[in-house]
Amino acid sequence: MASSRLRIYVFLFVIHYFALTIAQLELQYHECYINNGNYITNSTYEANLNRLLNSLTENPRINYGFYNVSYGQNPDKVYAIALCRPDMEPSSCSDCINVARKNLTSLCPNKVTAIGGYDDRGYNNCMLRYANYDIFGLMENAPYFFVYAESNITENLIEFNQTRQRLLERLFSEAAARPSPNKYATGKEAVSDIVTMYALVQCTPDLSEADCKECLHDTTKLMSKCCDRRQGGRVINPSCSFRYETNKFFKPSIAGPPGSPDPVTPEPPPRKKNHTILITVIVSVVASVILITGICIFLRVRKLKLEDENVEETIAKSLQFDFETIRVATDNFSDANKLGQGGFGAVYKGMLLNGETIAVKRLSKNSKQGEIEFKNEVLLLARLQHRNLVRLLGFCLERKERILVYEFVPNASLDHFIFGMFTLLYSLE
Structure with missing residues (x-):
């Protein structure tokens, strides 16, 4: 009896722990539509x-994961509009x-329009x-976000790309033809004898x-920006998304609420002693399976988190410029090279x-933002891509300096640099 009670306590602890973990997740992509x-x-x-x-x-069951x-x-x-995979x-x-x-209202305070979501693998x-404004039935393909696998395709690249194209084209037609509320499709196709590609579109x-x-x-037009030679990738915009990988990442879909159970013919009741033993065995087995599953999920989540942290550190190092390089490039920040002055520098x-040729934004030294927060925001800026935004090349964080390095667009307005994407992030302070 005590052993069964202990299993129940452990099970409730695991469920409570994962509920708190999910509640603390930050959005993995968002846009605040500052304009x-x-x-x-x-x-x-x-x-x-x-x-x-x-x-x-x-x-939680309204329209099977689609809310408008x-x-x-x-x-x-x-x-x-809210949409689940x-x-x-439910x-x-x-x-x-x-x-x-x-999280979205916290990240985009006082913004009349915003989008955000999760894609945690x-x-x-x-x-x-x-x-x-009325977004129902309106197809919008911007802003867009993408996620890609770190591993590259090392062989059979032509066959891999051709298989991906065939598979996605087939699924695009299937998903589009399906009636609401089920506009999605999943499928797989063999690339070789040992590699299979899986995809989901929605x-x-x-x-x-x-x-x-x-x-x-x-969305496939963005493939070259995120997913060329990658073993997996996902592109997301406000109205649709697709994802492909060489591992099966989805499970059988939930088509709707379960129907009524089939009628069961009553059986003669077993003896009381056998009935008690059977219940005890079933409860013990189920509790053990749930506990083991919970531990495995916890270890998997922790491993993925460590991998993501290592990847972000590598990206940050690749984007960092040293101060001396920037000083020489701007002729010691000479007035002759000064393009303008804004509220942030x-x-x-x-x-x-x-x-x-580059554009260098030298931020004011009176900013209260710390080094870790600055690096995190630079990583987010480097991942965001949009046709109306100037591309971020890197940053410098030396001698109490906070410097952003952009590509130089000769015919672009100076506002792109002074009031660009960085204003979006600093307006949240």
């Missing part, structure tokens, strides 16, 4: 937004969206977006067949030793 404006604190729009987001997870709701009256009406359990989908809504995958179910197919084809034109 779409802000709402005023304690305004009608803020009250409508909070009311709408709080209602998202009241019914609106609240309020114009001009303070709010629209929201189709193989998520309760997990609800939990994921609940965490996303809390496991089954915790969801996307949430809200706006002050559209928001409110899209038409034509818009879904167009959106998915648009001055911008200079410079030239590296390899002849590449």
Whole structure:
């Protein structure tokens, strides 16, 4: 009896631990749409937004992982869409969206439009977006985000690319043709005798067949930016996404709520003693399996976290410039090379030793941001890609200096450097 009680306590502890871990996850991608404006604190729009987001997870089975709701009256009406990967359990989908809504409003305070979500290489995958305009049935392919595997294809590259193209084309057509709310498709195809490719594609179910197919084809145009020669990759935008890997990363999808169970013919009751023994054995076996599974999941999550930290450290080192290189490139930050001055510091034109022309943003020294926070934001900037944003080449963090190095675009407005993506991050302070 004591042993059974101990197993139950351990099981409840494991479940509670993982619930807290999920609740503390930060969004793995987000965009605050800084050009779409802000709402005023304690305004009608803020009250409508909070009311709408709080209602998202009241019914975890609504539309099988797809939520599209609106609240309020114009001009303070709010629209929201939430979407989970189709193989998520309804309760997990609800939990994921609940965490996303809390983190997104914190990361994008007072923004009328925002998008964010999770893609943690496991089954915790969801996307949430809200706006002050009607987004239902509207196909939007920007902003976009991508994730890719660290391992490259070392052989049979042509066969690999051809297989990926065939598989994705087939799944694009299948997903687009499926009726709402199930606009997704999964599949696999052999690359060689020992390598199999798996893929999952998905559209928001409110899209038409034509818009879904167009959106998915648009994502493949970004393949060269994220996934060339990679063993796996994923591209995400507000209306659709695709993912492929050489390992099976999805499980059988949840098509809808379970139906009524088949009728069972009653059996004669067993003897009381045998019945008690059977229940004890079943409970013990189930509790043991759950405990072992929980431990395995914990060890797997910890391993992936350590791997991600090592990858981020490598990326940070590859982006870092030394101060002397930047000083020489800008002729000691001479006024002749100064392009302008903004609220966060001055911008200079410079030239590296390899002849590449750069724009150097020297941030004010009165910033209260620490070294770790600065590096984390630089890593995020380096991953963000958008046609309207100037590309970040690297940074410098020496002698109490905080310097950003951008590609120099001759015909671009100076605002791209002074009020560019970095303003988005610092506006959150």
